[in-house]
Each structure stands twice: as C-alpha cells, then as structure tokens.
Amino acid sequence: MAPRIAVLGLGLMGGSLWRRLAAEGYPVTGYDLDPATRAAARADATTMSNPSAGRIVDTVPAAVADAEMAVLGVWVPDVENLMHQIHETGFGGILTDVTSVKQPVQDIIDRKYPGTRWIGGHPMVGFSRQGYTSSRGDMYEDCPWVLCIDEDAKPASTMRDWLFLARIFTSIGARVVPITARDHDEAVARISHTPHIVANALTLNAAASPLGHLALTLGAGSFRDSTRVAMSNPDRTASFCSWNSDALADELDQLIARLSQARSILRSGPNPTEALRSWLWPGHVVRSAWPPEPDDEISFPASVSSLLELGRAGGWVREVNGTQITGVRPSSIPLR
Amino acid sequence: MAPRIAVLGLGLMGGSLWRRLAAEGYPVTGYDLDPATRAAARADATTMSNPSAGRIVDTVPAAVADAEMAVLGVWVPDVENLMHQIHETGFGGILTDVTSVKQPVQDIIDRKYPGTRWIGGHPMVGFSRQGYTSSRGDMYEDCPWVLCIDEDAKPASTMRDWLFLARIFTSIGARVVPITARDHDEAVARISHTPHIVANALTLNAAASPLGHLALTLGAGSFRDSTRVAMSNPDRTASFCSWNSDALADELDQLIARLSQARSILRSGPNPTEALRSWLWPGHVVRSAWPPEPDDEISFPASVSSLLELGRAGGWVREVNGTQITGVRPSSIPLR
Structure with a gap:
C-alpha cells in the first residue's frame, strides 16, 4: 500500500x-x-x-x-x-x-x-x-534531486529512511543524487550561487556611468542570458547565498583567480589571441558536452560508500527495489 | 532609385x-x-x-x-x-x-x-x-546597429555617407546607434566580451576537481544560461576579445572589484544577509527594467554632436529624411 x-x-x-x-x-x-x-x-x-x-x-x-x-x-x-x-x-x-x-x-x-x-x-x-x-x-521529470547521505556511522534505520525517500522520488521521475551535505553545498555554490552573484556584478558593470545607458541598449543575447538570474528575488538570493557563505566565498576566490588569469593574458602583449584561445578551449569543451546524459546502468546493494561513490561521479539513482539500487552513470564530460 | x-x-x-x-x-x-x-x-x-x-x-x-x-x-x-x-x-x-x-x-x-x-x-x-x-x-528587425561617428572634425561628406548608411539600415528595421568607435568598444566589452570570458570561467569553476562531475550533474537553469556563450567558437571569441583587449581588461578589473565586494560581504560576519541584500538590489532593479523600450520620439537636424548625444543616452535613429533625424530615446532604466 x-x-x-x-x-x-x-x-x-x-x-x-x-x-x-x-x-x-x-x-x-x-x-x-x-x-x-x-x-x-x-x-x-x-x-x-x-x-x-x-x-x-x-x-x-x-x-x-x-x-x-x-x-x-x-x-x-x-x-x-x-x-x-x-x-x-x-x-x-x-x-x-x-x-x-x-x-x-x-x-x-x-x-x-x-x-x-x-x-x-x-x-x-x-x-x-x-x-x-x-x-x-x-x-521533477529527469530532475536531479539531491538526497543527503551522512558519511559517518549512523543507525541502519537511516539507510532504510533514505531508501524510502529515494523510492518515492524516483517513482515520480526524479534522478536521486546521493551525496553528503557538504559536497552538495560546494557543488551548488559553483553551479547556482556563484552564477547569481555574477549576474548581478555583470549587470552593475554594464550599467556603470557614463556609458550605462548605451551599454544597456546594445545588450543582446550574451548579456541577456548571463544576467538573467539577477531578475530573481534579491531577498531570497541574499538568503541562500548567506546560508552558504563559506562555500560561496571560496568559489568566488576561484572565479576571481580565473578571471585574473584572463585579464593577465589580455595585458600580456600586443597579440594575446593564441594564449587566450588556450585559456578558452577547456571550458568550451566542457560546456559543449553539458548536460551529461544517462550512460551505463549499474545495479548494486545499497550502502553509504557505494551510493556516495555514485553521487561523487555525477551519477544518480534511477530505481530502488528493496535494498537494491539501479544507478546511472553520466556520459563522460572531459574535465581538466 | x-x-x-x-x-x-x-x-x-x-x-x-x-x-x-x-x-x-x-x-x-x-x-x-x-x-x-x-x-x-x-x-x-x-x-x-x-x-x-x-x-x-x-x-x-x-x-x-x-x-x-x-x-x-x-x-x-x-x-x-x-x-x-x-x-x-x-x-x-x-x-x-x-x-x-x-x-x-x-x-x-x-x-x-x-x-x-x-x-x-x-x-x-x-x-x-x-x-x-x-x-x-x-x-535586423529592432536590432541595435552601431554606426560609428568620429568626434573630430571631418569633411561634411562623412556625415553625408553616415546618413546614407543610416537610411538604408533603418529601412530594414534596424535601430541605428550613433556613437564613437571607442564608446562602442567599451560598451561591448561590458555587455558581450566580458560575459564570454565569465561564461568560460564559470564553466571551469564548476568542472574543477574533485567535485566537477557532481556539480555538472546538478547544474540547472542558472548554470545553463550563465555559461551558454562558452559554447561559442573559442577561436572567434579569442579573436574579438584580443582585438578589444584594453577595454576588456579594464572591464574585468571592474568586475573583479565587484565580485571581491560580494566575497568580503560573505566573509564579514555570522549573518551577511542584510549587507548582501543591499549589494544585490541595485543590479536586480536594473536587470528587471531591461531591455529598454522605445520611449520619446525626437526630431532634429543631423550633426555630430546631436547624434552622439542621442547615442550616449542609449537612444537610436529610427528614420532619416534628407538631413533630418527621427530619433528614439530609450525608456528609463534607473542606474546607480
């Protein structure tokens, strides 16, 4: 029932x-x-x-x-x-x-x-x-749905509860992703919270005096998409960014370092094209292979370590049968 | 004819x-x-x-x-x-x-x-x-089309040539934007070239080890849109960014300064929500009012100074009749 x-x-x-x-x-x-x-x-x-x-x-x-x-x-x-x-x-x-x-x-x-x-x-x-x-x-059809798993020893009942939830969310089409709370927070700082901060910074950059009105009139597709989430409710954005402030600040460190690299290349000499091309290609390759598609299907008995291994590899749970997991590995995206 | x-x-x-x-x-x-x-x-x-x-x-x-x-x-x-x-x-x-x-x-x-x-x-x-x-x-329907105007004195024939081109491009529906080459380059560094660099940096941030595969699996709408232009041909991106390297490097300076502000707020204490909210709101207001819509229509005889004034205010030329310009001012976007 x-x-x-x-x-x-x-x-x-x-x-x-x-x-x-x-x-x-x-x-x-x-x-x-x-x-x-x-x-x-x-x-x-x-x-x-x-x-x-x-x-x-x-x-x-x-x-x-x-x-x-x-x-x-x-x-x-x-x-x-x-x-x-x-x-x-x-x-x-x-x-x-x-x-x-x-x-x-x-x-x-x-x-x-x-x-x-x-x-x-x-x-x-x-x-x-x-x-x-x-x-x-x-x-939630094909939607990644993180369900946290604690690495530390916990009563076996915790795994039973986890499987209970995973069974329900997979039954409505979600891709249940088993990871720790800390890994989740670092990952979403990268793919959601940082883009929210960046969208606002890019908008303010465009709007700065004295050419703000001109720049906003010339803004086309790249401006539209890169700043879209600045339209989100700033009170809510401030809330989730503040709750994740440590991970987000660390990711902003990384982003600033990458942007500083690009800036150094642009100031490196009369013709930075070749160096800039080398800087741009790896991100292009990753983004062109995104999003990952379902690849290998694997079946294994549920355990904290096996589930976390699947989640850390970018995989997800497709089905839960008792304590048996049907997992999906993602198509390979060539990382640096 | x-x-x-x-x-x-x-x-x-x-x-x-x-x-x-x-x-x-x-x-x-x-x-x-x-x-x-x-x-x-x-x-x-x-x-x-x-x-x-x-x-x-x-x-x-x-x-x-x-x-x-x-x-x-x-x-x-x-x-x-x-x-x-x-x-x-x-x-x-x-x-x-x-x-x-x-x-x-x-x-x-x-x-x-x-x-x-x-x-x-x-x-x-x-x-x-x-x-x-x-x-x-x-x-090119309603597409901003920059046509450069030189501030320095030039033969009157230059204005005749400019009006000739403006008449043709407005006749196919474009919004002809009269600005100097330098103002153009600074504006597009903001609204196009910087977003291209940022899209690549955000992608590399997401893909960094050891959580790259997980982060890419969790990426949703904000990641998709903020990194979209990383799919553009990197050779071409490297080319136009290098040609505009001075203006682009300056804009990256500004962007890095803004991101550093946000990072400082996130590290400012146990509850940065209020300060982050104040940081986020101005960009939200600008982005929510974008894109500018056509507002006042104005008519004036063509001159270098009157055209540049229109362009710097984010306006554009809608029609050219002889040497008479029908210009459009943009709807107001509240800048900082």
Missing part, C-alpha cells in the same frame, strides 16, 4: 510535488500557510484523475497526522518555525526538505531536534518562477 | 543583410569566398518575391562594380585581406563592416587605406549560430 505523505508549503516546489504525488495515487496531504493557496489547490484536487489521493488541510497537525513522511516545502528562513510546529505534534516519521543549502539546515536540526529522522533534500529546479500558480506535475 | 549595394561575405550577418536588402528591392550583389555558400544563396535568390534584386557573383570585383556602398560581412582577421581586394578594384564608394570591435578596425583602415570612405558598423546580433544557413531576412 502506498505510504501516506504530507507536503507542507505548496509553492513552486511543494505544490509541484503535491500535484505529482496525488496524480501517482499516493495518499498525500497538502498544507500551506496561505489560505488562497490552499483554496487553489483544493480546486485543482477536484479535477485530478484520482481525486481521493490529494487532500488539502488547514493546519500542520492535520497534515502530518498518520503520515509516514513529511516534506518541508519552505525556504531556509522558515524551516525552523515549521519544524517547531511539526515537532509539537509529536510527529515521528521521516522528514525532508527542498532548500538549496544542506549543511546549515542539518546543523539546525542536529542542534534543535536531535534524533529526528531528517534527510536533507534538494530538487534542482530553477527559481525564475515562484508560487503555487507556477507549480506543475511534471516538474 | 534605390542605391546599388555589395555584400561581401554571406555568413550569418552578411547573408541576413543580403536577403533582407533583396527582399526590400535594393539591387544588391552578394559574394562569398565559399562556392557552396554562393550556390545556396543563388538558389534562394530564385525563390525571392523580387528575384531580380538579389544577385550572387563569383568575384570581389564583380560584386563591387557599380556599387555605391559595400558591406564587409567578415570577421576582424579577414578585414584586411578583403579590404586589399576591394582597394585593388579602385572602388570609391562607402565602406562599412559588421565586426564587433570598432577602433582597432578603424586604425587599420586609417593606416593602410587613408582617405577611404569608411564608417564602422556593428549589428548587435548573437553569435550562437553561424554561417549562411543560419541567416534570416528578419534578423
């Missing part, structure tokens, strides 16, 4: 998850702080192919009652408050989240709610739209 | 221009070094609504014979060679180009072909596709 699931917070991520779980026939209960969002979701529930699967309730206790797992669909600053409400109910099921930093959230849980069955999660979904009205049932 | 025009080099830019000029009924002669491109263009000419307007010829002399103006549709490294061939024919008409650096090309012309009726041009078209097969007749 399908497990009973609670989704708390029905924004872009939580709303999309609630829709899809309901469509797959999971008995899933949704809750959102905003009454208008609850009303919209209730109206959508009546039009679903399986209207009895997706319910909407008006309180946190009603949402988590009888649930085997609960997904916190809120951003980092709201995790503590929501955890407090869940904890008050005496909820003893598995907990996971969808926030974009994992170690700081893990630290909050360890400090305030030790012994909680918490497994950090992060589906890699873009931020350009927000809210329930943007949510879609097919959001 | 419509002026006779030669387009030399039928890649993405030259090919699109030749198509559109022919469609508008200009007697336009196209030439490309590559016989296959000439054959493809010849085949297309027969299907045009006005098949007598667009011709394809097999030599540079045949292309420029009787032409009042010639457009060099080649990239910077090929400008000198093509100019040599044109010069050999004794061509005395107006010359313009479509390359992405203006002062270095102007310097070549001034040094090797003094007295030539040269007016540097640059339509702001993306580089993601290349070649005649990607060319389109509607490429």
Whole structure:
C-alpha cells in the first residue's frame, strides 16, 4: 500500500510535488500557510484523475497526522518555525526538505531536534518562477534531486529512511543524487550561487556611468542570458547565498583567480589571441558536452560508500527495489 | 532609385543583410569566398518575391562594380585581406563592416587605406549560430546597429555617407546607434566580451576537481544560461576579445572589484544577509527594467554632436529624411 505523505508549503516546489504525488495515487496531504493557496489547490484536487489521493488541510497537525513522511516545502528562513510546529505534534516519521543549502539546515536540526529522522533534500529546479500558480506535475521529470547521505556511522534505520525517500522520488521521475551535505553545498555554490552573484556584478558593470545607458541598449543575447538570474528575488538570493557563505566565498576566490588569469593574458602583449584561445578551449569543451546524459546502468546493494561513490561521479539513482539500487552513470564530460 | 549595394561575405550577418536588402528591392550583389555558400544563396535568390534584386557573383570585383556602398560581412582577421581586394578594384564608394570591435578596425583602415570612405558598423546580433544557413531576412528587425561617428572634425561628406548608411539600415528595421568607435568598444566589452570570458570561467569553476562531475550533474537553469556563450567558437571569441583587449581588461578589473565586494560581504560576519541584500538590489532593479523600450520620439537636424548625444543616452535613429533625424530615446532604466 502506498505510504501516506504530507507536503507542507505548496509553492513552486511543494505544490509541484503535491500535484505529482496525488496524480501517482499516493495518499498525500497538502498544507500551506496561505489560505488562497490552499483554496487553489483544493480546486485543482477536484479535477485530478484520482481525486481521493490529494487532500488539502488547514493546519500542520492535520497534515502530518498518520503520515509516514513529511516534506518541508519552505525556504531556509522558515524551516525552523515549521519544524517547531511539526515537532509539537509529536510527529515521528521521516522528514525532508527542498532548500538549496544542506549543511546549515542539518546543523539546525542536529542542534534543535536531535534524533529526528531528517534527510536533507534538494530538487534542482530553477527559481525564475515562484508560487503555487507556477507549480506543475511534471516538474521533477529527469530532475536531479539531491538526497543527503551522512558519511559517518549512523543507525541502519537511516539507510532504510533514505531508501524510502529515494523510492518515492524516483517513482515520480526524479534522478536521486546521493551525496553528503557538504559536497552538495560546494557543488551548488559553483553551479547556482556563484552564477547569481555574477549576474548581478555583470549587470552593475554594464550599467556603470557614463556609458550605462548605451551599454544597456546594445545588450543582446550574451548579456541577456548571463544576467538573467539577477531578475530573481534579491531577498531570497541574499538568503541562500548567506546560508552558504563559506562555500560561496571560496568559489568566488576561484572565479576571481580565473578571471585574473584572463585579464593577465589580455595585458600580456600586443597579440594575446593564441594564449587566450588556450585559456578558452577547456571550458568550451566542457560546456559543449553539458548536460551529461544517462550512460551505463549499474545495479548494486545499497550502502553509504557505494551510493556516495555514485553521487561523487555525477551519477544518480534511477530505481530502488528493496535494498537494491539501479544507478546511472553520466556520459563522460572531459574535465581538466 | 534605390542605391546599388555589395555584400561581401554571406555568413550569418552578411547573408541576413543580403536577403533582407533583396527582399526590400535594393539591387544588391552578394559574394562569398565559399562556392557552396554562393550556390545556396543563388538558389534562394530564385525563390525571392523580387528575384531580380538579389544577385550572387563569383568575384570581389564583380560584386563591387557599380556599387555605391559595400558591406564587409567578415570577421576582424579577414578585414584586411578583403579590404586589399576591394582597394585593388579602385572602388570609391562607402565602406562599412559588421565586426564587433570598432577602433582597432578603424586604425587599420586609417593606416593602410587613408582617405577611404569608411564608417564602422556593428549589428548587435548573437553569435550562437553561424554561417549562411543560419541567416534570416528578419534578423535586423529592432536590432541595435552601431554606426560609428568620429568626434573630430571631418569633411561634411562623412556625415553625408553616415546618413546614407543610416537610411538604408533603418529601412530594414534596424535601430541605428550613433556613437564613437571607442564608446562602442567599451560598451561591448561590458555587455558581450566580458560575459564570454565569465561564461568560460564559470564553466571551469564548476568542472574543477574533485567535485566537477557532481556539480555538472546538478547544474540547472542558472548554470545553463550563465555559461551558454562558452559554447561559442573559442577561436572567434579569442579573436574579438584580443582585438578589444584594453577595454576588456579594464572591464574585468571592474568586475573583479565587484565580485571581491560580494566575497568580503560573505566573509564579514555570522549573518551577511542584510549587507548582501543591499549589494544585490541595485543590479536586480536594473536587470528587471531591461531591455529598454522605445520611449520619446525626437526630431532634429543631423550633426555630430546631436547624434552622439542621442547615442550616449542609449537612444537610436529610427528614420532619416534628407538631413533630418527621427530619433528614439530609450525608456528609463534607473542606474546607480
């Protein structure tokens, strides 16, 4: 029988998850702080192919009652408050989240709610739209979904809980990526948080006096795309960048070093073309081979080390059968 | 009677221009070094609504014979060679180009072909596709097209030539932007050349060991867009960046300073959220107001100073009637 699931917070991520779980026939209960969002979701529930699967309730206790797992669909600053409400109910099921930093959230849980069955999660979904009205049932199709694994020894029950979540998220089409919270935070600092900082810096560079208006009029495709995420809500960007400040500052160090290399080449003499070409080619090769496609499928019994090895190699879990994992290795991208 | 025009080099830019000029009924002669491109263009000419307007010829002399103006549709490294061939024919008409650096090309012309009726041009078209097969007749609709103006005193004939070109390019829908070669080079360093360098640096950052494969698997929308132009041909990127090395190196200085600010904020204490928010908001406001839309229309008699004032304010020329300019000011973007 399908497990009973609670989704708390029905924004872009939580709303999309609630829709899809309901469509797959999971008995899933949704809750959102905003009454208008609850009303919209209730109206959508009546039009679903399986209207009895997706319910909407008006309180946190009603949402988590009888649930085997609960997904916190809120951003980092709201995790503590929501955890407090869940904890008050005496909820003893598995907990996971969808926030974009994992170690700081893990630290909050360890400090305030030790012994909680918490497994950090992060589906890699873009931020350009927000809210329930943007949510879609097919959001997680082929979407990388990080589920954190702790390297340190933990009770065997932790692996059981991890497999439970992995089974559910793979069943809705996600690519479950098993990695540690720290590796996650470093990786997303590279591929998400740094691009957000850079988008703002590039925009300010373009807009600087006295040629700002001219530059903005001449801006075309490369300006548009490289600065797109500067349109994201700056309060939210400030929030996740601050939560990941150590990893992000380290990545900015690396980026500044690379840009300084390019600048030195440009100032190295009358004709820097050849040296600049050598500097540009490796990134071109990597980017042209991106995104990685599914390559070899491998099957192995679940263990902390085997799962982390798969995740660190850029692989993901496609299916979970009991304790047997079907993993996928990514197509090779030639790194430096 | 419509002026006779030669387009030399039928890649993405030259090919699109030749198509559109022919469609508008200009007697336009196209030439490309590559016989296959000439054959493809010849085949297309027969299907045009006005098949007598667009011709394809097999030599540079045949292309420029009787032409009042010639457009060099080649990239910077090929400008000198093509100019040599044109010069050999004794061509005395107006010359313009479509390359992405203006002062270095102007310097070549001034040094090797003094007295030539040269007016540097640059339509702001993306580089993601290349070649005649990607060319389109509607490429220049609402496209900013820089036509350089020299601040220094020049014979009145230069303004006549400038107006001649501006009339033709506005007639095919382009937004003709009147600025100096140096201002152009600084502006495109900001909005095009810097984003190209950054895209490569971000890609290499993501791909760095030991978490490169993981990071590339997790990369989503912000990584995709911020690194897109790293897929551009690195040889061409190296070429235009090297030609604009001074302006580009200066812009990288500015960018590195901005990124260093952000890094300092991230390392400034236990909760950098508020300071980071203040750092992020100005860029967010600018980017959210981009691109500028047409605002006030103004009419004025053409002069070097009035045209440069329009261009420096981010405005463009919509129409040329004799020596009377119809200009457009951009919608206001609140700069710092």
